[in-house]
Amino acid sequence: MIMMPTDFTSLRTWVSELVDVVMPPVCPVCGKAMLPGERTLCLQCRFELPRIAISDFTDNEIHTRLAMTARPITRASSVFHYLPASPHSRIVLATKYARRPDVGCSLLAEHARTLMSQGFFDGIDMIVPVPVHWIKRLRRGYNQSEELARAVSSVTSIPVISLISARRHGTQTHRSASLRLDNARSAFHVSPTAPDLADASHILLIDDVITTGATLIACRDIIHALSPATAVSVLTLALTRLR
Ligand SMILES: [Zn+2]
Known part of the structure; x- marks a missing residue:
């Protein structure tokens, strides 16, 4: 006879394990049922994940991507290279949509x-997610960058602050680099509930994917306009591989 646990935490674990047996979770990349011990991705897809091996946080390909203006990004890192329509792009699609x-x-x-x-996180006192417009958030049900920021906060214990808000704006597709940046700059503003940045020495911006970098540069410019001495670093899930 199967004994059901009596306390709530054990009961929740028991139900979760039972669901895993009846309906094993599938790998979001290949769609195959994951084996016991596999987490988030199956071992094969995890092995094939195009990870970005970054040993230098202060001068790497992300800095090059974000070098549209003179103000420097302090540290930068991403988990993997994103190539649209590749199998691993499903990680971004799952996370975002x-x-x-x-x-x-x-x-x-x-x-x-x-x-x-x-x-990487030494001296960082605030995590700021890149915002999405409230209509987009309502349609999607969440802001993926906020979720990612909370995940990093759970590891680092650095607080997540909603410093920036988003205005509704058009698509970035087919715009020139300078128009994209102008468009991104007009898409964000300081949140009405933003705290005083006088005490913030180093802010970490978090977003899902870096493509042109215009969004992150626009957010960084807002921070520097509020507090020119505050250092800004960047952490994202993925970096689009430019062909
Ligand atoms: Zn897989």
């Missing part, structure tokens, strides 16, 4: 644990 932010959150949290041991 398919109500599975847990996929990206889990991978970014793992990455954050490694970064923490390397000093």
